[in-house]
Amino acid sequence: MISINHVTKEFAGKTAVKNLDLVIPDGKIFGFLGPNGAGKSTTIKMITGILPIDNGTITVNGFDITREPMKAKKIFGYVPDSPDVFLRLKGIEYLNFIGDVYDLPRDIRExxxxxxxxxxxxxxALDDYIQTYSHGMRQKTVISGVLLHDPDVWILDEPLSGLDPKSSYTLKEMMREHAAKGNTVFFSTHVLEVVEQLCDEVAIINSGQLQFRGNMKEMKEQFEADENLERVFLELTNNE
Structure with missing residues (x-):
């Protein structure tokens, strides 16, 4: 479970996230939506400890990301919004590096x-350098590295970006299986169809503030029964 409590983040006097309260429960696929610049990636970077929190607290399975960062980071896997990492390594070198970080035994790692x-x-392609990979191949390599140590909590920022249909299907099935085991899957996306197909619950953020949190049925009940998710999303985000 991820618990975000009264969290605020400012950049040069501009509030990116304002007094955000959000709980991402275990056993569900939780979608995080919002227009560009809404505060999604900023929130995710605070959850993962990449950005410091100005006010408030965030805990991951009970561990405070500010006070107990190493304990928190051992139990989650994070897919960033860009897969351009460690480009001078070969694919296999990168994955073995991740295995070393998490002390994975050789047999389990292989x-x-x-x-x-x-x-x-x-x-x-594992013996090729990552810099020679396409965007989609880099994304698959990063995802493979993130899932290598089988973390309880998955934090995925636009994880389906650049994936071919088969790999996209594979990842979505893995997300379903992980949540079904009682684990946490938290991901951001711009693809509304994926949200309708995949998410048990969803939160919508706009201008750094939470606009909605609930399941798909609850969201549509706030609007016309025949409205699709796109119309609901546009209304909640003021048509931005």
Whole structure:
């Protein structure tokens, strides 16, 4: 579970996130929506400890990300909004580096690398340098690294970006399976169709403030029964 309590973040006098309260429960796929500049990535970077929190607290499975950062970071996996990391490493070198960070035993590491990279169709490219990969291949490599140590909490910032249909389907199935085991899956996306198909609950943020939190049925009940998610989203975000 991720608990965000009265969190505020400012940049040069401009409030990016304002007094945000949000609980992401276990056992559900939780979608995080909002227009560009709404505060989604800023919120995710505070959850993961990349950005400091100006006011408020964030805990991941009970660990405060500010006071207990190492304990918190050991139990979550984070897919950033850009896969352009460690470009001078080969794919296999990057994955082994991640395995070293989390002290994964060699046999478990090799089994997980084989499974994940074959699932995402990048196994044959592991001896190539990441800088030669396409955007989609880099995304698959990052996702494989994130899932390598089997974290309880998944924090995914636009994880489907650049994925081919087969890999997108594979990741969505993995997300469903992970949540079904009672774990946390928290992801941001701009693809509204994915939200309707995949999410158990959703939160919508705009101008740094929470506009809605609930399931799809509850969101549509606030509007006309025949309205689709796109219309609901536009109304909640003031048509931005």
């Amino acid at each position: 089994e997980k690398i084989d499974y994940l990279t074959k699932s995402f169709g990048i196994y044959e």
